[in-house]
Structures are given as structure tokens and as C-alpha cells.
Amino acid sequence: MNIEEFFQLSVGKWFSHRTSHHLAFKQSEDGKSDIMIETLSASHPEVVKLCQQYDIDPKGASCGARVTWNGTME
Numbered sequence: 001m002n003i004e005e006f007f008q009l010s011v012g013k014w015f016s017h018r019t020s021h022h023l024a025f026k027q028s029e030d031g032k033s034d035i036m037i038e039t040l041s042a043s044h045p046e047v048v049k050l051c052q053q054y055d056i057d058p059k060g061a062s063c064g065a066r067v068t069w070n071g072t073m074e
Helices: 003-010 045-053
Strands: 012-022 027-040 064-073
Touching: 003 027, 045 064
Parallel strands: none
Antiparallel strands: 012 027, 027 064
């Protein structure tokens, strides 16, 4: 599996729910996140701009991915 295949399999809306336990303080903490993953073509303006920002030839890019999330801690 290459990185392009990985991102193609990861595309979509994901939900994350996590709980942290702090034994020393006898507390727990819950967190929830909505995560959106989308792929971008190598020629997408954001991919090209990011390559240029880091002095990478955009022609060498094979793909891009945008990951956004909205999370809360309780």
C-alpha cells in the first residue's frame, strides 16, 4: 500500500471518542472529534502552494490530503 492508497481508504467523515483517566487526581476527561479527510490532486492550488512554501518541486507531488477536525473536551 502506498500513501495515495492509504488516503483513498481514509477519505470521509470520521468520529473519534476518547477518555483519559488521571489516576493520581481521580478524574477522567472525555473528548470527541469529527474528522474530515479528503484527497487533493497533485495539481490542486493548495498542494502546489504548500510545495512552493517548502521549496519542493510541485511536479514531484503525487497527491495531497486535507484533514480538518472539530473537537471538544468535556
